[in-house]
Amino acid sequence: MKYLSIDIGGTYIKYAILNENLVLTDHRKKQTKTTSKRALFQQIEQIIKEIREKYNISGIGISTAGIVDRALGKIVYAGPTLPFYKGMEWKQPLIEKFSVPVVVENDVNAALLGEKWKGSMIDKNNIFCITIGTGIGGAYYNHQLIDGAFQQANSVGYLLYDPATSTNYESRASTNALISKIKESLDDTVTPETLFERAKLGCHECLTIIHNWAKEIANGLAQIILLYDPKYIVIGGGISQQGDYLLDFIQKEIPYYLPENFLKTKVRMATLHNHAALYGAIYPFLKESQAPKDAI
CATH class of the missing domain: 3.30.420.40 (ATPase, nucleotide binding domain)
Structure with missing residues (x-):
């Protein structure tokens, strides 16, 4: 079929x-x-x-x-x-x-199901998935998807509202926010992909942009750790294609937003990238025969 x-x-x-x-x-x-x-x-x-x-x-x-x-x-x-x-x-x-x-x-729920079925979270449980793209979304899985009483749980893009700037987590840490930072510091022809390529070659301005953006991402991940205490956080969306290179920037910043010795959650990049939600959208048809095991 x-x-x-x-x-x-x-x-x-x-x-x-x-x-x-x-x-x-x-x-x-x-x-x-x-x-x-x-x-x-x-x-x-x-x-x-x-x-x-x-x-x-x-x-x-x-x-x-x-x-x-x-x-x-x-x-x-x-x-x-x-x-x-x-x-x-x-x-x-x-x-x-x-x-x-x-x-x-929902697309983030689907991305989480995709990673659990076919990607980086096979046989894992107690997972928070955050997708970073045009906006930022979240999903939580603990033996099942947890949506909340009114299906509004995990809307993490709205966290960290700053009334002084009228911005929230999404407006400061999304890929759109990164693109805005690039335009401010470099020029309109530089894409996020080009930014990372230049950073790997030692471009100081590019490294600064990535570092500052990673700090914004890390701040939100710290709030998720404090609220959910998940065993795993998996970062999805197109930006996950930057893999361990970006993950290293983010992981170095998370402890600054947490009490000492609070960082026990394992943070991983999604391995299915933009295909995760496509796999997850189909998973309900196959969950009886393909149900992934939940680790304790």
Whole structure:
């Protein structure tokens, strides 16, 4: 059986096929239509039609930005990247349109499930996943996903609000924040990827930008450690491709925000990078046969 996995973000929609060997193939990407619910729904419809011309799919898994009522497959809260998105319904309309099962999950929850199933957290438990991209999101797993009483838990991007600057953790530690720092100190042609390449060659300005950004990230991770006391924190999103190089900057800064001897949590980079949520979106279809073991 094959499944279509779709990851809806504020900038791009990524999608791929999970084949019979449980490997994602035929990766594709489109810019997200952010004008209205109707435009976005029609875009997803077109993607599904495009895929069904080539594949016989047994189900559709959707990973999406926003707070999700997974029973209804509906968006109950959305941030500023998709301002029209609250109230968007995916599950029932797509089932009626395409006559296949549909599951819908928050993108960070999906990324955590993907890492637990196929990535850096196999057989691990008591995990907090933070994804750093256009914004910052969180997810917590302790034998199951923990969403909170009102499905609003883990919204860590809103932590550390500073009334003096009207900024929060997300606005200071996201990839967008890094891009702003690059523009202020260097120029518009330098991408985050270029920044890291130059830093590895010894560029002092680049190293300073990364160091200051890592301090912002570390501050938020320290709050997560104080609140959740997780055994593991896994950092996802595109920036995880920087691997241990970036992780070293972050880990050096975390102790400054914690009481002495409080840092027992193991911090890791995601290994599936931008594919984690695509794997996690499909996982509910396979969890009975593929359920990862939980370490104690």
